[in-house]
């Protein structure tokens with residue numbers, strides 16, 4: 001076998017393998033919901049309450065810029081409507097502590113899970129309730 005023949009054979013093999021590699025990648029990565037991709041840490045394709053709370057806690061810390069341990073309307077950046085804020089804020093100081101924020105996450109999670117199986121799939125996340133929850137997670 002000459003060197004140039006080997007080179008040609010290698011090139012042919014590479015060219016033959018390339019489309020296969022591409023399609024294998026496409027198969028391995030089905031189009032997932034972006035919220036699920038970001039929040040689904042156990043990679044089962046759905047979001048459970050623990051995953052939602054972990055993501056929400058991380059987002060709370062990210063949004064909480066002035067380090068007063070609460071999120072005010074400015075820090076919330078429209079994630080919670082005035083009406084929802086009032087309901088989620090029992091001490092009525094116009095801001096949410098992390099506990100209040102996570103309680104709101106839990107309420108929105110339950111609202112987004114009408115089949116009550118404790119997980120949210122891509123379809124449930126596309127509903128208005130699912131989208132309202134997603135706003136608190138990322």
Ligand SMILES: [Ca+2]
Pocket residue numbers: 040041042043044045046047048051
């Ligand atoms: Ca999961």
Ligand SMILES: [Ca+2]
Pocket residue numbers: 064065066067068069070071072075
């Ligand atoms: Ca704050």
Ligand SMILES: [Ca+2]
Pocket residue numbers: 113114115116117118119120121124
């Ligand atoms: Ca469900």
